[in-house]
Amino acid sequence: MSEQIYSDPEIAFNEVRSAERIVEMLRGEGAAVTAPAWGLPTAFVADTGSARPCLALFSEYDALPLVGHACGHNLIAAWSVVSFLALQDVSDILGIRVRLIGSPAEESGAGKQLIMDQGGLNDVDWAAMVHPAPQDVLLPNVLAMSRFYARYLGVEAHAAAFPWRGRNAADAATVAETAIGLLRQQMHPSDRVHTARRTSESAVNVIPDRAAIECMVRSTDDGALESLKTRVLDCFQAGATATGTELHAEPAAPDYAAMQHDLSLAALFRHAGREAEIDFLESEPLEAAGSGLVTISTDMGNISRRVPSIHPMIGIPTNSVNHQAAFADACAGPEARAWIRRTAIATVLFAGRLTPREQT
Known part of the structure; x- marks a missing residue:
């Protein structure tokens, strides 16, 4: 079996x-x-x-x-x-x-x-x-663990002719991932953050209006997990602020204690x-x-x-x-x-x- x-x-x-x-x-x-x-x-x-x-x-x-x-x-x-x-x-x-x-x-x-x-x-x-x-x-x-999706909503546009008309959701995801990478320098040694891009089928000459990241945050206990999760969500919000896109975060499953x-x-x-x-x-x-x-x-x-x-x-x-x-x-x-x-x-x-x- x-x-x-x-x-x-x-x-x-x-x-x-x-x-x-x-x-x-x-x-x-x-x-x-x-x-x-x-x-x-x-x-x-x-x-x-x-x-x-x-x-x-x-x-x-x-x-x-x-x-x-x-x-x-x-x-x-x-x-x-x-x-x-x-x-x-x-x-x-x-x-x-x-x-x-x-x-x-x-x-x-x-x-x-x-x-x-x-x-x-x-x-x-x-x-x-x-x-x-x-x-x-x-x-x-x-460790305690929380898993969620961060989805960005931007505006598509022709990447060569009218790039200023677009709001790049993929760039928002890049900013968020960079911010999380920098955050790791100040995280407690037992804390963990993992991310995975959920792929888009956008054409290369179209500014992407959608991007999604699955994120997993782990820490020693429930209180520490909530504190770390708040800081990670701030990183995702930084991506939205920097690119003029909208962030929508939603849980992917119940938290693990x-x-x-x-x-x-x-x-x-x-x-x-x-x-x-x-x-x-x-x-x-x-x-x-x-x-x-x-x-x-x-x-x-x-x-x-x-x-x-x-x-x-x-x-x-x-x-x-x-x-x-x-x-x-x-x-x-x-x-x-x-x-x-x-x-x-x-x-x-x-x-x-x-x-x-x-x-x-």
Whole structure:
């Protein structure tokens, strides 16, 4: 299933075949699955066990444009299924209930927040996600993130005969990108700003009257994020002011919250990981939560604001890093299958430690 999803990447909210493959496998193993769920066509949910304390595992399966599963979500999908099916046999013995939530659009859409808005976590006590990475990191640095579009509206004109009659929207975007580049000199080291032009089909001899930039802003917490976002929007307004164009900014998705790692759960997963040959660095102390070697943003941060949560990164042998095409290549084949196995083993052992009852 993992390699089928890897070979057939689908981007946010369009993961139709990926979700179908996961649901089909779950049902084939006797799981009761609701699909679609929470009003999202590519979301699903499955529950097992009858006890009250509930552990939610999140499945992700959306890919990135152009580079496919360069973040390894095909492995996350497989990990979640293997872990859920293993726990399906022992959840009542362990005294817990397990919920598998298929959450679309982690890369660009905040599917988990949309699920939470529809009550998907109303009876959940703990939540867990794992993620492939170049190394093992128990407490990754998960920043708050906001994503929006900045669109400029100018006036078209013949670029040679009447250039003074035009208002160049592409120039407005250039001014904004330059201002953001200069702003980076005064940004906090943990802050991040990324931009990507959304292409125009304007002819070269027509002054472009439209331009669009997608922007992603990240910072350490919600307050710092709002402050940085205000400064970045000022840069976009500078582009409009300099060129006489109009700026229209609009959110592209719900904001992602900074992760609040639950240290008690993280300690349990560290011990479980050792038994599965996942060696988190002892130099990564629990009291330094969020200062890990990997910096990301994820809608799992939103989940952590609602229930105690963890999001460890599990290493896969590769010289590449997430969001490179070579990392996607590392997420298929024997090493990838070994990653699924040891990560699922760690998760099942972790689940067995969630209650104080004697377990076997």
